[in-house]
Amino acid sequence: MEVDLHLPSTLVVLSAIFVLVAVLYGFHPLTRWRLRKIPGPPPQWYAGNLLEVMRQSSYHFYIRNARKYGKIFKVWYGATPVIVVTDADLGRAINLRNPNRHTAMGPAAIMAPKDRMFDSDGILLTKDRAYHRSIRNAWQPAFFSESLNGYANLMNSGADRLIKRLGKAAAKGQEVNIWRMLGDLTMDVVGTASFGVEFRTQEDDEIDSSASKDSRELVMAAQTIFQMGGAGGSLYLPIVVLCPVLLPLVRLIAGAFPDERMKKILKARTKLQQTCTKLLEQARARMEAEASGKKPERGLAPGSFMQHMAQAKHHPGVKNGSPFTDTEIVQQAFGFLLAGYETTASALAFTIYNLSANPDKAARLMQEVDAFGRDRVPQNSDLEQLPYVQAVFKEALRLFPPGHISIREAVEDLNLNGHHIEKGTWLHVSLCGIHRDPEVWDKPDDFVPERWMPGAPEEATEAQKRAWMPFGDGIRACVGKRFAWEEALIALLRIFQRFEFKLSPGQVPLEVRSPFTLGPAKGIFVTPILRGEE
Numbered sequence: 001m002e003v004d005l006h007l008p009s010t011l012v013v014l015s016a017i018f019v020l021v022a023v024l025y026g027f028h029p030l031t032r033w034r035l036r037k038i039p040g041p042p043p044q045w046y047a048g049n050l051l052e053v054m055r056q057s058s059y060h061f062y063i064r065n066a067r068k069y070g071k072i073f074k075v076w077y078g079a080t081p082v083i084v085v086t087d088a089d090l091g092r093a094i095n096l097r098n099p100n101r102h103t104a105m106g107p108a109a110i111m112a113p114k115d116r117m118f119d120s121d122g123i124l125l126t127k128d129r130a131y132h133r134s135i136r137n138a139w140q141p142a143f144f145s146e147s148l149n150g151y152a153n154l155m156n157s158g159a160d161r162l163i164k165r166l167g168k169a170a171a172k173g174q175e176v177n178i179w180r181m182l183g184d185l186t187m188d189v190v191g192t193a194s195f196g197v198e199f200r201t202q203e204d205d206e207i208d209s210s211a212s213k214d215s216r217e218l219v220m221a222a223q224t225i226f227q228m229g230g231a232g233g234s235l236y237l238p239i240v241v242l243c244p245v246l247l248p249l250v251r252l253i254a255g256a257f258p259d260e261r262m263k264k265i266l267k268a269r270t271k272l273q274q275t276c277t278k279l280l281e282q283a284r285a286r287m288e289a290e291a292s293g294k295k296p297e298r299g300l301a302p303g304s305f306m307q308h309m310a311q312a313k314h315h316p317g318v319k320n321g322s323p324f325t326d327t328e329i330v331q332q333a334f335g336f337l338l339a340g341y342e343t344t345a346s347a348l349a350f351t352i353y354n355l356s357a358n359p360d361k362a363a364r365l366m367q368e369v370d371a372f373g374r375d376r377v378p379q380n381s382d383l384e385q386l387p388y389v390q391a392v393f394k395e396a397l398r399l400f401p402p403g404h405i406s407i408r409e410a411v412e413d414l415n416l417n418g419h420h421i422e423k424g425t426w427l428h429v430s431l432c433g434i435h436r437d438p439e440v441w442d443k444p445d446d447f448v449p450e451r452w453m454p455g456a457p458e459e460a461t462e463a464q465k466r467a468w469m470p471f472g473d474g475i476r477a478c479v480g481k482r483f484a485w486e487e488a489l490i491a492l493l494r495i496f497q498r499f500e501f502k503l504s505p506g507q508v509p510l511e512v513r514s515p516f517t518l519g520p521a522k523g524i525f526v527t528p529i530l531r532g533e534e
């Protein structure tokens with residue numbers, strides 16, 4: 001009888017290869033060795049620290065680990081090590097020298113390039129420096145004082161609709177999820193400012209039936225993308241997180257067989273693109289009609305961000321200084337909504353949470369509001385008369401910065417306090433870690449708006465002021481900061497002219513989640529109470 005002596009040895013070799021691959025992809029011995037001197041929480045095989053990050057939220061996980069391991073530590077997102085920095089000066093230096101964001105692990109990462117165009121070429125994720133400068137410059141005039149003065153009416157009408165809704169709840173003594181309601185407000189304001197059609201997301205039946213068909217379709221598409229777009233959206237994602245080298249293959253398979261979530265996102269993106277293209281055509285018709293002295297019927301509102309982009313041109317060195325294409329304009333308009341909607345809603349909700357949990361601070365704020373006038377409708381230029389409202393908002397942004405990480409990719413090899421970091425490494429400047437650093441702040445976890453009141457005994461030192469950076473820093477810092485500031489102050493003033501809030505029990509400390517931006521885990525539940533006579 002003939003015995004196949006090769007079979008066992010083949011099995012041994014295959015098993016050895018399998019074990020080697022399992023070790024290389026599960027344990028990453030070489031990378032671990034390279035980064036061994038950087039401390040950090042011990043990773044698990046394959047998942048790294050991902051399960052802990054998801055359980056605790058990256059926000060808490062980073063704050064806790066900064067207190068345990070110091071201002072530079074490493075965290076493993078599956079197979080990818082991320083260097084987290086919680087030192088303000090080092091963070092600024094990183095942001096200044098490394099302008100590229102690494103591609104987030106959202107469903108978009110696994111989409112084919114044609115389906116990803118919103119992300120890869122928009123202001124948020126483009127890695128082409130000259131192109132970024134060109135788009136960013138085109139954005140800037142939307143935040144000049146003249147434009148901001150123009151937005152005040154829109155922001156006040158948004159606040160009117162919110163006050164109406166709060167009034168109904170107050171009359172019934174009803175608890176509300178204020179985070180949700182503020183989300184409806186900011187979607188209303190940012191959506192209308194960006195796309196130039198009335199978003200009307202604050203009506204009780206979600207989308208006002210009197211809104212135009214274009215407007216309704218746009219709102220629904222944007223909402224679908226938001227609901228579906230968070231990290232962990234697609235079933236294909238875990239594969240890429242655990243084994244990034246499979247990305248090209250996963251993209252191919254996901255392109256051919258998209259799962260339900262991806263299908264919905266793709267459909268919503270196509271709808272958004274089509275509707276915006278139609279609005280742009282109307283806008284161009286409007287501009288032509290205006291130029292020839294006629295009055296057009298509909299189109300983008302004058303002064304809207306999209307109309308502004310329709311008139312903008314690239315830098316002479318980029319695309320020969322040509323006007324923006326329709327696709328580019330839609331990318332930017334969607335970027336405006338994406339970056340400005342949830343961040344501002346969460347910042348406002350955190351502010352109301354902190355005020356409700358600290359009634360003495362709320363009382364001081366209401367005194368200032370009353371001195372300004374209970375019935376006075378603010379304009380942008382009035383906001384400097386509200387130093388305590390500003391201080392309260394600043395302090396809420398310190399404790400809970402909605403954009404809590406400046407996400408970067410090392411553009412070259414770096415030396416971080418003696419640690420060698422290779423080009424391409426993912427870097428997270430943890431703004432929440434910096435904002436709660438006990439070596440920098442007294443009572444880092446307490447809500448003390450007086451830190452931001454000039455002359456107060458608690459007034460922040462220069463080092464503390466430098467360590468306040470909720471809008472990031474460097475050339476990728478928040479371009480919409482002045483818009484957010486105006487919108488938030490108008491909303492706070494208008495809300496507290498009419499209401500105070502009772503926090504529902506069981507919410508201190510607040511449960512948060514931070515898949516991408518930082519927000520309350522389930523919401524912030526309060527009962528609005530109509531304020532008595534002055």
Ligand code: HEM
Pocket residue numbers: 095123124125136190335336339340341343344347401402403404405406407470471472473474475476477478479480481483484
């Ligand atoms: C309270 C509200 C807001 C907060 C806390 C916030 C925070 C941030 C942060 C932390 C960044 C990243 C900075 C970095 O990577 O270093 C950012 C970027 C950005 N934000 Fe905001 N933001 C807010 C509102 C807005 C609004 C209302 C808009 C638009 C109208 C906007 C548009 C953008 C854009 C386009 C970027 C990317 C800029 C670039 O890459 O050049 N943000 N924001």
